[in-house]
Amino acid sequence: MDATPTYTVFLGQRRLLTAPLREVLTTLKTLERTGTEPLLIFNDQTGRTVDFDLSGSLDDVLAREDPAPARSGPGRPKLGVVSREVSLLPRHWEWLEAWPNGASAALRRVIDEARKADPAAERRRMAVLPTDRFLTVMGGDLPGAEDVSRALYAGDGATFRALVAAWPEDVRLHVLHLAAPAFETGEGT
Secondary structure, three states: OOOOOEEEEEEOOEEEEEEEHHHHHHHHHHOOOOOOOOEEEEEOOOOOEOOOOOOOOHHHHHHHHOOOOOOOOOOOHHHOOOOOOOOOOHHHHHHHHOOOOHHHHHHHHHHHHHHHHOHHHHHHHHHHHHHHHHHHHHHOOOOOHHHHHHHHHHOOHHHHHHHHOOOOHHHHHHHHHHHHHHHOOOOOO
């Protein structure tokens, strides 16, 4: 699950590239565009569109958009630990504080146990939101878009696939790729 993040670039409804950030930035920097079709870049893990500042040389772009991780504030960044705020009721804080090693360690332990309890459900859950975000941007005006979203959330892969069958090829193939884990049953599918 902690694989290298990938980004997908669309020019209109045509997929140009799916690759790690450095490759995407290199391609974008050298891309010569003609026409007025929108250029959209998606983070495949979140489904969100992203914009990059492509001004300057390729080295400038890579340094700015894909910098080495910098230390900032509390936490243990080398381990990927980031400090954020969590709002809980007093009874929750009391329960967490009773655990050895503190509240943060207890929360990490509870989350890890929940993720391990049903890995197939976790994969499905982690696929639905990015797929829905992509659908909103790229499929929102396509036939049956609302029904496609309903099928995604219902876990109805057959209906989902049938509804996107007539969509533009690159949009259809990418949405099927993003949604695939949402329809896994955990039985080898």
